[in-house]
């Protein structure tokens with residue numbers, strides 16, 4: 098396997114206030130763990146610098162006025178900073194802008210584009226884009242929730258517009274619902290958006306009956322789950338809802354909104370996934386990409402605010418993309434909970450909502466009817 102790691106030090110230049118959770122250190126920790134493991138020199142890993150997304154590429158999902166507004170805001174901070182002004186300024190809800198934020202943001206959006214080009218040209222099999230600012234809350238006309246441009250949405254449209262792909266799937270396991278990604282493709286049958294997230298929680302969208310509209314009805318799948326949900330629920334949702342929905346849709350490319358704020362150590366999210374749990378979920382996605390679309394898979398960084406947990410998860414994903422299956426974990430399992438949601442009922446309901454009841458995957462193991470018959474025989478037989 099050949100994996101591209103796409104990163105640029107410009108991502109450290111998007112500066113937020115002291116107490117803000119989206120810190121430049123997130124990138125540094127992830128790179129330090131990869132470096133510490135000597136994985137940057139590892140066979141099969143190709144480091145690529147992202148190109149900047151063009152205004153036209155951004156404008157496939159964002160309003161042109163808004164793109165200009167981001168650029169102008171960054172320029173203004175730079176000008177004021179020269180005369181002693183602050184390094185970072187409030188721009189939109191929870192979102193700040195510094196002098197080089199626009200440059201960072203267009204490279205963050207350009208990273209998955211660089212990945213798609215490398216994959217489509219056959220130079221690499223898959224890619225991890227270690228980027229910030231994140232993207233999945235940035236709507237067409239505004240920044241929101243730490244995000245300036247919707248990196249994964251820009252990438253999905255690029256694959257469709259540039260390579261003529263007809264079906265792209267986005268899997269979003271960030272702890273937050275990707276409201277903007279959903280909105281941008283809500284009526285677009287070419288993009289299947291699957292999100293599993295904490296609810297009730299920011300940003301408040303992502304109910305299970307939000308399923309798309311018009312021609313896109315059925316190509317939005319939301320799995321809202323209560324806080325403290327862990328792997329024992331995520332795994333069956335992935336295998337019994339996400340995977341069959343993916344097979345039915347038959348994507349030509351898989352994109353992942355890779356947020357690790359559902360990690361039990363995360364200061365923002367309330368979910369109980371461990372790094373090993375993230376590893377197994379990512380393994381399911383990689384298997385699916387191999388089975389459905391020649392392994393074409395691009396992971397794009399979203400959230401993840403515990404520095405160690407996020408860095409471990411990034412290294413784990415890179416390891417898995419390279420074909421290994423070990424997790425990089427020094428934090429251990431999630432705390433245990435006193436109660437669990439009834440996963441069987443949840444799965445049955447999700448399969449009903451998304452018309453997957455009775456759907457069997459082509460490669461699903463067949464039940465051994467003979468063995469089942471033997472097992473139901475009574476004591477006299």
Ligand SMILES: [Zn+2]
Pocket residue numbers: 271272273356358399400401
């Ligand atoms: Zn998040």
